[in-house]
Amino acid sequence: MSFIDQLQEIVGSNGLLLGEEVSARPNASKGRGSCPAKAIVRPANTEELSAVMKLCHANDQPVVTHGGLTGTVDGITCAEGDVVVSLERMRSIQRVDAEAGVMVVEAGVVLENAQAAAKEAGWQLAVDFGARGSAQIGGMISTNAGGNSVVRYGMTREQVLGLEVVLADGTVISSMNEMLKNNTGYDLKHWFIGAEGTLGIVTRAVLRLRPQPKxxxxxxxxxxxxxxxxxxxxxxxxxxxxxxxxxxxxxxxxxxxxxxxxxxxxxxxxxxxxxxxxxxxxxxxxxxxxxxxxxxxxxxxxxxxxxxxxxxxxxxxxxxxxxxxxDVGSIARHFKPLAAFDISMPLSEMEAYVERVTDTMADKLPEVGLVAFGHLGDGNLHILAGPAHEHRAIEEVVYGELVKIGGAVSAEHGIGLEKKDFLSYSRSEQEIALMKTIKQSLDPKQLLNPGKIFS
Amino acid sequence: MSFIDQLQEIVGSNGLLLGEEVSARPNASKGRGSCPAKAIVRPANTEELSAVMKLCHANDQPVVTHGGLTGTVDGITCAEGDVVVSLERMRSIQRVDAEAGVMVVEAGVVLENAQAAAKEAGWQLAVDFGARGSAQIGGMISTNAGGNSVVRYGMTREQVLGLEVVLADGTVISSMNEMLKNNTGYDLKHWFIGAEGTLGIVTRAVLRLRPQPKxxxxxxxxxxxxxxxxxxxxxxxxxxxxxxxxxxxxxxxxxxxxxxxxxxxxxxxxxxxxxxxxxxxxxxxxxxxxxxxxxxxxxxxxxxxxxxxxxxxxxxxxxxxxxxxxDVGSIARHFKPLAAFDISMPLSEMEAYVERVTDTMADKLPEVGLVAFGHLGDGNLHILAGPAHEHRAIEEVVYGELVKIGGAVSAEHGIGLEKKDFLSYSRSEQEIALMKTIKQSLDPKQLLNPGKIFS
Known part of the structure; x- marks a missing residue:
């Protein structure tokens, strides 16, 4: 039986997209053309995904996971011949515990729907950002999304109590803890939160809810x-x-x-x-x-x-x-083409940093304008600049000044492909080597979201 | 040069304890006699510890790290021939940033001293528990300590922004992030927090401070x-x-x-x-x-x-x-010998759980009395029982009922040696296998705190 037939056998015909159904989809959130994958697999549940990954693992088949395609750092772009796993059929809100303030959701649930279910139960899910109508819980967790609630409630990481993931070889790690306190060995969920789909595929999560404001x-x-x-x-x-x-x-x-x-x-x-x-x-x-x-x-x-x-x-x-x-849209049109930055640094450095970037930009790229704003409560600065005809040169200015003060080239968006070249601006050689050691131990065949974060 | 001479060359005579200076020290917080290690090494800084670990790694020398010896689960007991690393000379509060609300400390700083320094700067370090006068920051992080502030501020994990660790082979991972937001690749600190010294030795940390209450x-x-x-x-x-x-x-x-x-x-x-x-x-x-x-x-x-x-x-x-x-002391004397439990479970299960444990205990071990209390805001229940002449039989009752409802055999104390046999009550075979995979990749020679958490 061919590889595709075997996939079909696992997920059924409704679970598999081929040919034009694949190329009709975008390859990424940033418009890199149509999806070049050989198939898009849409498992109905964790067991199907596990079987899919076992098959892919046996066949050395690279896999890229798609959520709501709302990321901003080319984190899910795939290559010809890749298989895409989409969680879009796993969109069940399995349980909302109104006493304890926890909810159990599948990874394909759209953020807005999870927010609404929490609200209906008298609570709030304290993660919110512009793409709430498309972004899925799995992607939100895999990128440790930030957004509008961080200053009070922290990043997505702090809203996750438990997690279920499927590893590269199909092993299901069900770590669906519901307690605020659990010190029984390594807290595995933290390995997968913010790992951008390179260590495992998030299938379900237990989310902590917060009281609704009045x-x-x-x-x-x-x-x-x-x-x-x-x-x-x-x-x-x-x-x-x-x-x-x-x-x-x-x-x-x-x-x-x-x-x-x-x-x-x-x-x-x-x-x-x-x-x-x-x-x-x-x-x-x-x-x-x-x-x-x-x-x-x-x-x-x-x-x-x-x-x-x-x-x-x-x-x-x-x-x-x-x-x-x-209203980033108006700025994007004004500065077209736009270069957008999402960085963080100690608050004590931020004033001088913005001055230096402004001066250096005026010096080296006098035609480029910029504005600065940010979630300052979190140390998060956004710089929008343009016209960005020389995107790389603008990056060199913004990140070049950042590396001197130990800032982060990504505060909340992640690394993906877009910031990969600049990871070493924020993380040491030893840190990146350790990341690679972990990647190697969890995904020795390098099948999961290949090439993202680091090579 | 002998191994001991080489150690001495690295840390100097003040940095090395031998013979009676070793056996005069306790082997653990629970009174398992005197320390049987071949030497206690007390590095003055991260570089010395790195050199010590390189030497130990080259000699396949097991290493147990001592902090304030206030743990409760036999987490730092060592065997004859082990080398103990004590962080006691690394007790400098390197910086308190009163603007940003962060402090940078070495791992050997005693909790109480860190709390005082935060207070002096107009902030609070929101970790507090009974052993504050002896417990050290490194141990607090390595056990992800809980305590009295968890319901509002979370566990130790949520107070840690950045971390420096020395790996088994002596590699220094300096991940001293000071920002609330930093999504630049894997967030390495989370791998070491709560890992009970089995993956690396914490040497320094950046701690997040909170506003002082009025x-x-x-x-x-x-x-x-x-x-x-x-x-x-x-x-x-x-x-x-x-x-x-x-x-x-x-x-x-x-x-x-x-x-x-x-x-x-x-x-x-x-x-x-x-x-x-x-x-x-x-x-x-x-x-x-x-x-x-x-x-x-x-x-x-x-x-x-x-x-x-x-x-x-x-x-x-x-x-x-x-x-x-x-006043656990009075209960301990009343129930002497005492069996103490630190467990967690969903709040919806707790009432029936305590009833079942009480009934089963009365049935199987009628001479054993018990009391129940806990940090309920965190789902954390403490059961104290005794006289515990049959400690294992009491454990079987308490953990036996717990496994049925998916509770955690350790809410805040960790696993150490004491709860190792019961780790599988709270974590699946797949989860434990994944922990071992990670241990194997970071410490393939099994030198760091051998035998703790799992075998």
């Missing part, structure tokens, strides 16, 4: 120095008692671009302050949350830590502020 | 059913807005033993309720914290979720309540 307060404030931006972050971290749920900083160039140059968004504050912060508190109370929020903001204004401020009076106003913050 | 509220409440215990936990998790910092449940048998049978502690509440909870809120405010705490408690009493309650009016009263909760 009210949300939003403000947009201006500050006259970077030091004050850092001081305010620390102050709110303490005064909001752990309820600070967003601390999004915009450098002047970002805000000015959005409300003046592009004239796309309402100028809630004058455009000549050096720094702006969109900040948010999630409260467990309706009225008291707002009262407390106002008190803290009044205090920091009185102390001149904050120079100017606007408090969102309605959820619509809050939405307008967030739309401005999230 | 006030603490403590109450001791009685509830008339287990369902209400779980409902109250969820309610406070939401109403305290993430500031619930302790939720310690005592079964009736535990409270009654402490205040009636032993007559050791003041009876703040009558002894005939089925469940008691010692609960605590850490607040970022002086007065408001208390006001809010009282409001929430009044509401849950009005709704008859809580039947009876006493609020600590002074910090001395709070301390008395905690002394009762923490």
């Amino acid at each position: 009210s949300v307060q939003t403000a947009f404030v201006a500050l006259d120095s970077y030091d004050k931006v850092v001081t305010l972050l620390r102050r709110l971290g303490s005064d909001f008692e752990g309820k600070l749920s967003a601390y999004e900083v915009m450098w002047n160039n970002h805000y000015r671009l959005m409300v003046e140059t592009l004239d796309k968004h309402q100028a809630f504050l004058p455009v000549d302050y050096p720094y702006y912060v969109l900040l948010e508190q999630e409260s467990g109370h309706e009225s008291k949350g707002e009262e407390h929020f106002m008190e803290v903001l009044s205090a920091v204004m009185e102390e001149e830590l904050v120079t100017d401020a606007v408090i969102a009076q309605t959820s619509q106003q809050a939405a307008q502020l967030w739309e401005m913050r999230d | 006030s603490v509220q403590t109450a001791f409440v009685a509830l008339d059913s287990y369902d209400k215990v779980v409902t109250l936990l969820r309610r406070l998790g939401s109403d305290f807005e993430g500031k619930l910092s302790a939720y310690e449940v005592m079964w009736n048998n535990h409270y009654r033993l402490m205040v009636e049978t032993l007559d050791k502690h003041q009876a703040f509440l009558p002894v005939d309720y089925p469940y008691y909870v010692l609960l605590e809120q850490e607040s970022g405010h002086e007065s408001k914290g208390e006001e809010h705490f009282m409001e929430v408690l009044s509401a849950v009493m009005e709704e008859e979720l809580v039947t009876d309650a006493v609020i600590a009016q002074t910090s001395q009263q709070a301390a008395q309540l905690w002394e009762m909760r923490d």
